[in-house]
Amino acid sequence: xxxxxxxxxxxxxxxxxxxxxxxxxxxxxxxxxxxxxxxxxxxxxxxxxxxxxxxxxxxxxxxxxxxxxxxxxxxxxxxxxxxxxxxxxxxxxxxxxxxxxxxxxxxxxxxxxxxxxxx
Amino acid sequence: xxxxxxxxxxxxxxxxxxxxxxxxxxxxxxxxxxxxxxxxxxxxxxxxxxxxxxxxxxxxxxxxxxxxxxxxxxxxxxxxxxxxxxxxxxxxxxxxxxxxxxxxxxxxxxxxxxxxxxx
Numbered sequence: 001x002x003x004x005x006x007x008x009x010x011x012x013x014x015x016x017x018x019x020x021x022x023x024x025x026x027x028x029x030x031x032x033x034x035x036x037x038x039x040x041x042x043x044x045x046x047x048x049x050x051x052x053x054x055x056x057x058x059x060x061x062x063x064x065x066x067x068x069x070x071x072x073x074x075x076x077x078x079x080x081x082x083x084x085x086x087x088x089x090x091x092x093x094x095x096x097x098x099x100x101x102x103x104x105x106x107x108x109x110x111x112x113x114x115x116x117x118x119x
Numbered sequence: 120x121x122x123x124x125x126x127x128x129x130x131x132x133x134x135x136x137x138x139x140x141x142x143x144x145x146x147x148x149x150x151x152x153x154x155x156x157x158x159x160x161x162x163x164x165x166x167x168x169x170x171x172x173x174x175x176x177x178x179x180x181x182x183x184x185x186x187x188x189x190x191x192x193x194x195x196x197x198x199x200x201x202x203x204x205x206x207x208x209x210x211x212x213x214x215x216x217x218x219x220x221x222x223x224x225x226x227x228x229x230x231x232x233x234x235x236x237x238x
Contacts, residue, residue: 111190
């Protein structure tokens with residue numbers, strides 16, 4: 001695994017996750033999926049997504065990110081808790097490794113984080 | 120706080136942290152400080168630093184990072200646990216916000232992570 005392929009795939013995954021995130025936001029009331037996937041958009045977009053979920057009555061929201069977006073996920077959590085919803089509790093922070101299959105059939109590992117906030 | 124100043128200061132801090140990290144590694148046996156600060160060097164440098172600490176008899180090692188290095192800190196933890204020392208336990212993962220004073224006197228916030236691994 002070279003850093004280059006890792007980066008390329010991290011970028012692809014992020015795009016996929018952003019699309020997923022938009023779908024989730026759109027069909028939120030139907031699916032009740034309270035997961036915000038962090039991609040490469042400005043941090044405040046995701047902060048607003050999390051705050052909106054809690055304002056819509058969610059008791060728990062999960063922030064997920066992979067690769068280079070992990071730093072942004074921590075930013076989102078810190079901004080939500082420190083600036084907008086100071087009463088939130090941190091239920092859990094977990095890290096993991098996910099395996100992706102590259103186009104040439106090789107496999108790359110990418111780190112992931114999952115932060116669960118609750119009212 | 121604009122994203123630009125944030126980035127500039129994150130970069131400055133990282134350089135400071137790398138120096139600090141090198142000092143810690145050099146004087147480790149004297150100070151018994153088992154903290155590995157993650158900067159912008161290759162991930163495997165930090166992986167080796169953590170593995171070495173455990174091999175030198177440390178029962179607990181703390182991985183710390185700020186700003187954009189947070190993603191690398193998670194990579195380090197995942198590689199150490201999955202590839203080198205599978206018996207390690209994750210004692211805690213905490214995130215926080217730290218405030219830095221810029222050269223012009225304004226203050227910027229930067230996210231930080233602290234991962235504690237134990238035997």
